Amino acid sequence: xxPEEQLRLTNETLYKHSHELAVKNKVLSFLGRxxxxxxxxxxQKQLAEQVAVALQAEFxxxxxxxxxxxKETDDLVPLSVVLSERIxxxxxNQFDILHFSNVSQYNFLxxxxxxxxxxxxxxxxxxxxxxxxxEICSKIETEKYIRSSLGYPLIxxxxxxxxxxxxxNRTYKDLIDYERDSMLNFMNVISITLNRVTLYEELExxxxxxxxxxxxxxxxVKGYLTKSQAVFAAISEGDFKGVxxxxxxxAVRALAETRNGVExxxxxxxxxxxxxxxxxxxxxxxxFKKLIDEAIESFQPAATEKGLVITGDTTNESYPFLGxxxxxxxxxxxxxxxxxxxxxxxxxxxxxxxxTDSSYxxxxxxxxxxxxxxxxxxxFVEGGRAKDSIKVNVDSTGYGLFxxxxxxxAHHGNIWVESEGRGHGSxxxxxxxxxxx
Amino acid sequence: xxxxxxxxxxxxxxxxxxxxxxxxxxxxxAKVPGLLVIDQRVGTIMFTEQDNAIVINKxxxxxEKLFGRxxxxxxxxxxxxxxxxxxxxxxPSSLRP
Numbered sequence: 246x247x248p249e250e251q252l253r254l255t256n257e258t259l260y261k262h263s264h265e266l267a268v269k270n271k272v273l274s275f276l277g278r279x280x281x282x283x284x285x286x287x288x289q290k291q292l293a294e295q296v297a298v299a300l301q302a303e304f305x306x307x308x309x310x311x312x313x314x315x316k317e318t319d320d321l322v323p324l325s326v327v328l329s330e331r332i333x334x335x336x337x338n339q340f341d342i343l344h345f346s347n348v349s350q351y352n353f354l355x356x357x358x359x360x361x362x363x364x365x366x367x368x369x370x371x372x373x374x375x376x377x378x379x380e381i382c383s384k385i386e387t388e389k390y391i392r393s394s395l396g397y398p399l400i401x402x403x404x405x406x407x408x409x410x411x412x413x414n415r416t417y418k419d420l421i422d423y424e425r426d427s428m429l430n431f432m433n434v435i436s437i438t439l440n441r442v443t444l445y446e447e448l449e450x451x452x453x454x455x456x457x458x459x460x461x462x463x464x465x466v467k468g469y470l471t472k473s474q475a476v477f478a479a480i481s482e483g484d485f486k487g488v489x490x491x492x493x494x495x496a497v498r499a500l501a502e503t504r505n506g507v508e509x510x511x512x513x514x515x516x517x518x519x520x521x522x523x524x525x526x527x528x529x530x531x532x533f534k535k536l537i538d539e540a541i542e543s544f545q546p547a548a549t550e551k552g553l554v555i556t557g558d559t560t561n562e563s564y565p566f567l568g569x570x571x572x573x574x575x576x577x578x579x580x581x582x583x584x585x586x587x588x589x590x591x592x593x594x595x596x597x598x599x600x601t602d603s604s605y606x607x608x609x610x611x612x613x614x615x616x617x618x619x620x621x622x623x624x625f626v627e628g629g630r631a632k633d634s635i636k637v638n639v640d641s642t643g644y645g646l647f648x649x650x651x652x653x654x655a656h657h658g659n660i661w662v663e664s665e666g667r668g669h670g671s672x673x674x675x676x677x678x679x680x681x682x
Numbered sequence: 683x684x685x686x687x688x689x690x691x692x693x694x695x696x697x698x699x700x701x702x703x704x705x706x707x708x709x710x711x712a713k714v715p716g717l718l719v720i721d722q723r724v725g726t727i728m729f730t731e732q733d734n735a736i737v738i739n740k741x742x743x744x745x746e747k748l749f750g751r752x753x754x755x756x757x758x759x760x761x762x763x764x765x766x767x768x769x770x771x772x773x774p775s776s777l778r779p
Binding site for chain 2: 305
């Protein structure tokens with residue numbers, strides 16, 4: 246063999262290897278695009294549309310239809326149908342809206358679904374033997390725009406969740422390796438992504454229903470509790486003459502418990518509104534320090550009753566703030582101080598407010614039961630509470646800190662907790678950006 | 683076959699070869715008499731000779747001369763979907779099935 250021949254042979258061999266790699270690369274790159282579509286889309290319709298457009302453009306298919314299969318009703322419903330320009334001209338959108346009821350009566354589609362394997366036909370009317378399409382199909386067949394059609398089942402586990410119908414201007418044997426290999430791979434990706442999106446949609450719907458139900462129930466319960474509270478308050482505050490002592494004691498206890506109940510239900514409602522984004526915030530100017538001073542003063546009797554020392558450590562200046570004064574006072578400042586008192590059996594609670602260059606730093610430090618690392622992660626989530634918190638605070642709802650966090654974040658602040666662990670107290674820190682000007 | 687489709691076939695062949703041999707595909711295409719590469723980045727070419735089908739045959743032969751029979755199949759595969767409905771006699775001979 247001459248050196249020239251050797252060089253040519255090497256060149257050809259290298260070309261073949263490069264070609265194999267190029268085909269793999271193309272498949273991977275298209276799979277990458279499908280994954281990208283799947284991660285960026287959250288609805289079935291959107292996902293199907295983007296996948297069908299990508300498939301049609303990549304392989305010059307004449308038609309790509311992605312359908313969802315409903316086993317209970319035996320229906321095949323179009324999620325997206327993408328057509329080449331010339332097929333669109335002939336069909337006038339007839340394919341787009343085609344819904345197959347009683348799929349079992351359509352042999353081709355029924356086989357794809359029942360046998361769970363790819364089916365192939367060179368007769369368009371085999372696939373689209375829908376009464377509304379006969380004329381269009383015969384026109385397309387006359388023009389020879391479509392030479393073959395493929396039906397792929399979309400399978401998750403052992404269940405067919407949909408079908409992809411592809412029609413092309415070549416026969417199956419004319420497809421190149423890249424096209425044949427890729428399509429099988431793509432069907433798996435489409436099945437998985439379609440399933441993920443379906444689950445997401447179902448989950449979102451279930452969440453919405455649950456939220457509405459919670460809202461409805463808590464609203465109703467709050468109504469009953471409020472009425473009971475009014476009755477117990479009337480008795481215990483002496484509105485009725487001649488109430489026996491034992492009934493009076495009972496009314497006082499019932500009033501306290503009903504107030505706790507109202508508080509819990511209000512918190513659940515508040516958390517539900519915050520999650521749904523229906524909470525309305527007011528914007529008013531106030532002095533942050535004044536709210537803290539007032540809160541310390543009002544909690545002083547409860548702290549003293551438990552034998553706790555509560556101290557405020559703030560500088561003498563004012564802390565102008567713009568935001569929802571009531572929510573910050575009730576759900577943040579008072580909630581943190583109230584928690585500190587509840588979770589501190591003995592010792593002290595110190596509250597401080599400071600200014601840094603650009604923010605306010607508010608801390609509530611106690612010498613209480615402390616929090617271990619595992620529990621810290623549970624504190625600020627909805628319904629989250631530390632493992633043993635209910636032993637220390639029987640009224641813990643698990644919503645207080647979740648609400649506090651949502652309110653802090655709505656005011657562009659941060660909240661976190663630090664603790665050396667069980668028995669070593671804890672420090673809650675909140676920062677807010679200082680208002681400008 | 684109209685010029686637009688022939689231009690599309692040419693670009694499709696070069697782009698497919700580019701996936702295998704890289705920018706060399708465009709360098710070799712530029713050497714084909716009757717073919718002018720206008721913008722490699724967006725993929726625009728022009729025919730400077732009357733018989734465009736012959737230019738395409740020369741392009742396919744240019745790759746085959748360097749990389750053998752496999753490159754001819756790659757060129758044919760690249761345009762399969764575009765020529766599926768074109769009458770056989772209108773298809774450049776190097777690309778016929």
